[in-house]
Amino acid sequence: xxxxxRALAEVTSAAEPLILDVVPRDGSPAMAELAGxxxxxxxxxxxxxxxxxxxxxxxxxxxxxxxxxxxxxLSTNLLVWAPIxxxxxxxxxxxxxxxxxxxxxxxxxxxxxxxxFRMFSASGLARAPTAVTAAKDKSSEVADSVREVAAQLGWTxxxxxxxxxxxxxxxxDQAVPHRRDAIHNVLAHQQPDRYDSAADITWWWYSNIxxxxxxALMQFVDRSAAEPLGVPxxxxxxxxxxxxxxLIAAAHAGFGVIGAASVHADLLGLDPSGLDQAAHxxxxxxxxxxxxxxxx
Numbered sequence: 001x002x003x004x005x006r007a008l009a010e011v012t013s014a015a016e017p018l019i020l021d022v023v024p025r026d027g028s029p030a031m032a033e034l035a036g037x038x039x040x041x042x043x044x045x046x047x048x049x050x051x052x053x054x055x056x057x058x059x060x061x062x063x064x065x066x067x068x069x070x071x072x073x074l075s076t077n078l079l080v081w082a083p084i085x086x087x088x089x090x091x092x093x094x095x096x097x098x099x100x101x102x103x104x105x106x107x108x109x110x111x112x113x114x115x116x117f118r119m120f121s122a123s124g125l126a127r128a129p130t131a132v133t134a135a136k137d138k139s140s141e142v143a144d145s146v147r148e149v150a151a152q153l154g155w156t157x158x159x160x161x162x163x164x165x166x167x168x169x170x171x172x173d174q175a176v177p178h179r180r181d182a183i184h185n186v187l188a189h190q191q192p193d194r195y196d197s198a199a200d201i202t203w204w205w206y207s208n209i210x211x212x213x214x215x216a217l218m219q220f221v222d223r224s225a226a227e228p229l230g231v232p233x234x235x236x237x238x239x240x241x242x243x244x245x246x247l248i249a250a251a252h253a254g255f256g257v258i259g260a261a262s263v264h265a266d267l268l269g270l271d272p273s274g275l276d277q278a279a280h281x282x283x284x285x286x287x288x289x290x291x292x293x294x295x296x
Contacts (some may be wrong), residue, residue: 001243005074005252009286011254012068014278015261018270019060019097022053028062028269033107035212045217049107052114054099054270059097060260067253068091074250080220080239083207088206094256095182098189101263112155112174119146119159120169126294146171146274179203187252197264202252243293247286254282 024030030049037049045051066089072088073079100113125139141158150157150171158170177185180250184199226237235270258279265272 001074001246001289002252004247004285004289005071005167005290008067008071008074008250008254010278011257011275011282012064012071014274015060015257016064018272018275019057019064020260020266021270022050022057023268023270025269028267029103032267033110036107037111038110040153042149042152044145045115048111048114051118052110055114056097056100057262059093059100060257060264063090063094063097063253065233065259066093067257070250070253071221074246077247080241083246083249084209086204087253088210091186091188091202091256092179092184093175093186095179096187096259098186098263099177099182101260102185102265103263111169115146115149115155115178116169116171116174116176119143119157119171123158123159123169124148130286143219166260183256186259187260188255189255206249207284215244247289247293249285258282 007264017090024034028054033049037047042046066086070083070090073083091135100110100117102225105113116286122139122142125142126137128135130136147157155172156170158167168178170176180199180203183203187199187202220238220239220241221237223237226235228235257276261275262272264270265275271295
């Protein structure tokens with residue numbers, strides 16, 4: 001798995017300088033969108049497109065950070081669940097970064113997404129414990145500012161509330177996607193039509209491990225090696241490291257970063273050649289390891 005860790009680290013190293021660059025190049029789609037930004041500005045909301053770019057940058061940086069953690073863990077034998085925890089974090093961040101940077105949606109849609117994501121962030125603050133009054137107050141302040149900006153622009157806003165926590169956040173016709181759907185979109189980037197990213201299973205499985213559901217954690221107990229301890233009904237069994245599970249976790253984290261960095265580069269007109277080279281090497285390594293593990 002150390003070989004996989006090195007290939008994954010190369011992906012993060014190639015992606016990082018791209019995602020940290022938020023300056024659009026001449027002739028890029030981002031420059032074209034900026035030229036049409038004026039109708040979607042409002043007092044307190046003067047740079048909607050740069051706000052979106054800043055949010056996507058932080059999200060993609062978080063995805064790189066988590067994926068780099070997966071790469072580091074693959075070089076040690078002291079791991080069972082940790083790479084999957086980090087892969088889930090990487091996918092969450094990469095999925096939303098992709099949504100904010102998604103190409104060819106146009107200036108108005110990106111400005112709406114930028115505002116919707118600000119309301120989505122406020123919803124997270126609103127879930128703070130009652131005693132954390134500063135977070136509660138900030139949530140209300142941000143939510144009020146979003147509604148004020150939307151009203152000035154003639155947009156409707158639908159936000160989450162305590163009774164409907166799974167309700168999507170909408171600004172006009174743009175809804176912040178469910179994490180599962182955001183993960184699917186980033187993993188399906190540059191894949192053939194009708195590509196099945198298995199995001200439903202991935203999100204469900206990784207979520208159960210991340211939240212320490214006992215049944216999920218126990219899938220890594222090697223029951224075939226269980227030995228009796230001399231007490232009726234009590235056995236001892238080792239934890240096992242599932243090479244295929246680690247391969248999938250690394251693949252998902254890596255492809256999440258590749259997708260997020262790729263659309264960011266496309267939007268801003270950045271040179272993706274270094275990322276493309278690292279992505280190719282990563283795919284080759286995955287194929288070789290998949291074959292070695294007996295999966296074709």
